[in-house]
Amino acid sequence: xxxxxxxxxxxxxxxxxxxxKEDPVEPEKELSAEEMHERLKxxxxxxxxxxxxxxxxxxxxxxxxxxxxxxxSVQELLSQGKKNVTVNMEKSELIDGYGIGRLFACDDxxxxxxxxxxxxxxxxxxxxxxxxxxxxxxxxxS
Numbered sequence: 688x689x690x691x692x693x694x695x696x697x698x699x700x701x702x703x704x705x706x707x708k709e710d711p712v713e714p715e716k717e718l719s720a721e722e723m724h725e726r727l728k729x730x731x732x733x734x735x736x737x738x739x740x741x742x743x744x745x746x747x748x749x750x751x752x753x754x755x756x757x758x759x760s761v762q763e764l765l766s767q768g769k770k771n772v773t774v775n776m777e778k779s780e781l782i783d784g785y786g787i788g789r790l791f792a793c794d795d796x797x798x799x800x801x802x803x804x805x806x807x808x809x810x811x812x813x814x815x816x817x818x819x820x821x822x823x824x825x826x827x828x829s
Contacts, residue, residue, distance in 0.1 A: 770802030
């Protein structure tokens, strides 16, 4: 049994029951590495550290803007050759279905490059959601 597929299907059904349709976040246009780096430096939702392959969320992962910033940051890290990405959620007090969907999108991109996604520093609520959805079987959680 593929735990990841089962969890993904369960999450998709829960989101559909809530009337939330999953839509992939795509960049509006192709950006050069320099343009993407500058764009990411200006994000208020997160800070990313390309040297460490780390994304530090600066607020809860509950808005489309924060989710898009996360996905773009992971794309940038992957384009720089990073395979293993850590998302530090120490400052994220909340996560919703959209945020979970963005984590899945990031995980899919990272796995295509034979890498791993680690979720670090989760607050109580986020840790509870991860545990209830059994996402700790899909992502490394520390």
